[in-house]
Amino acid sequence: MIRVLVTDGMEKSAVKELRAKGFEVVEKFYNPEILGEKLREFDVIVVRSATKIRKPIIDIAAQTGKLKIIIRGGVGVDNIDVSYAKEKGIKVANTPNASSASVAELVLAHMFAVSRFVNISNVSMRQGKWDKKKYVGVEICGKILGLVGYGRISRQLAKKASALGMKVIYTDILGKAKDTDEYEFCELNNLLKRSDYVSLHIPFIKGKGVTIGKEQLDMMKNGAYLINCARGGVVDEVALVEALNNGKLAGAGVDVFVEEPTKNEALVNHPKVSVTPHIGAATKEAQVRIGNEIISIICDFFK
Template sequence: MPRVLISDKLESPGLDLLRQAGIELDERHGLTGAALQEALRAADGVIVRSGTRITAELLENPGKLKAVVRAGVGVDNIDVAAATRHGIVVMNTPGGNTVSTAEHTITMLMALARHIPAADASLRQGKWERNKFVGSQLAGKTLGIVGLGRIGREVARRATGLDMKVLGHDPFMAPDKAAQLGIESVPELDQLLPRCDFLTVHTPLTDETRDLLDARRLALLPRGARVLNCARGGIINEQALAEALRSGHLAGAALDVFEQEPPAGDHPLMKLPNVVATPHLGASTVEAQESVAREAAQLLVDFLTRGVVQFAVNMAAVDRTELEELRLYVDMARRLGLLHAQMCHGAIRRAQLSYRGEVARRSTKLVTAAFTAGLLEQRLSEGVNIVNAELLARERGIDIVEQTNPRKGDFSTLIKAEVQTDKKTYTAAGTLFGNQYLRLVQIGPYHLDSFLDGIMLIFTHHDVPGLIGFIGTIFGKHRVNIAQMTVGRQQPGGEAIAILNLDNQPPEEALKEVKQHPQISSLSVVKLPPAGEMPAWF
């Protein structure tokens, strides 16, 4: 039974969904240090909100932990790089709080434009200061949106409904797509800022977006502009923002998030009357909390029970249908990687995966990751899987390259793997027969047809009569059964390669006797998983 740690409060719909799937729950909120590390090591998955920090130190010895799910969007409280290194998939729930966060942004926009908090406080003090709180009409004003993901687009839709002109900056949003949403796409942020009456940010917090709006960029906004941040603290430099507000260059700011939460009591922004602030309430609606809980729970149920990956931030997402369609290709690619790992000599420099035919029409990223995992898993002491394989390869200076050609060649589908070491280049290719049987159809320059499983004796030799009989006699003496044999050659009497699929491991003495034949130039024993056996990480 899979075990899941719930380290922060999760609404009951999510907990119920996990229990119904037969998952054991460990509900302990507020764990830190050694207690949290112990709980993580004992769990197959963990669901966190913003309260729990999953650090590299906590993941140093992750035990059986396979997945971290953030019930929310931002993953800056999770060391994604460390999780990836240990083969732990990190997923988030981008859809659950989209509407609530967009609504909160519009609420903050209106509160900022009409001085709602200050006017409310004044009235409660017995004052009637109508002239002091003259606001700004939103209709006809220009709203700049930095980041046109789910939330940014929802904010744009609502702002358009308020008759605002919406400008957007997002390097990953095509201008024609933005135009369909009623957004004018501005390719450069520095070109967007001078045109804004209001500016709101909706990007994740990354190394690239930290201090995205610094003193220089805030100065590009028109005098009297207002800024909002309901995304992540740190996207706007808080010291620079405070100075721009104090100087009068900016008329106001609305903030739901801060670099440090909660902010210190003497935080400069908290002392300014033209700042509207809330304690990270973007997703704090009953509907959003329940939606996020269900979504987070479903992600873990799908992953732990069916291997389905969705909304992952450190690997390709794979839905249930695609996973089943890719299953045999993933299996084949990993076996080709394992084959290369046992046959290659020298330091691996580069691996090229060439996909042709049916497989080339599918998403091959997961297939390439499976090959890389097979290539590395027997060479590295750390656990290797499809999450961390390509990262581990890059760290070791191994280039992983893909080529695709949807046109069919000699086979309806073909995966060809070429591995270059500091000594030579090794080639192997596999295909599917009848859309279900894995076959090895090429090694080096030789074409053949061999099972791609179990114990394989692979040897190159001069094509002469009697060689197979010689080997069969030796193996018979040592009670090694040959299940299947295939030979590939370029011309009669020339160099050739043979593969014997064996039912049991040949003893070292038998291999020594085989090697004595003068026409055998090289010999390797390759061990692959039995037919149909998938890795634990799939």
């Protein structure tokens, strides 16, 4: 029987369906020290973002040759040493389509929150304050949204933002998209200088460093907003707090952090910041889609 280890949770209906199809599914989180040994007993591992599968774990897991595929339930695979796994004959797959709409909607939620002080007024009212005159916000309609990275999530966000009356511009490491002329392509520095809102949709590449640091933040419009629902490591959190403190940025929406769970109280408690605990894909609809996509990946691989 093909054995599947699910370490970070999975939609219950998907687990039930896998079992009905004859797969043995074990739902359990293992600490890194023992994960490699446990993986010697499984054909498949399904992870989210909590489990990190690095070279030492892969080395131990590959000793028996039983582990055939690592599946990331989500878009990014930066918590997996992908190239090394492939060198060891282990396939790596993800579910890039399932959570695009959910993440795009969360970006918009953060944009609305910081634009209209939903984040901080929610807190102040619970403290008995009525700061009506203090919270004069801005409308997003008519503003420029700059997308850094133009993948599946960006494309979803572009459509939604455009429908709300925003002008969308984008940049991407691959250059101008060949399949659309609907939005304007520009280089990163130009995008940063022009955008009222900058939303990040790029992976964190270990060893490459941040994409948005002090230099990039200084380029942005005075009073602009930065939204990061991509990966924590792509933004210099210290530089971000500084830009919020000195008034360079009017606000920020942050769903992902350099360290998770984050200990950065200066960022989390900042009155200009809307924060969420890495919940971009955490909708019921997305979890069902992710589960279905994982089932398809496993069934196609072992058919």
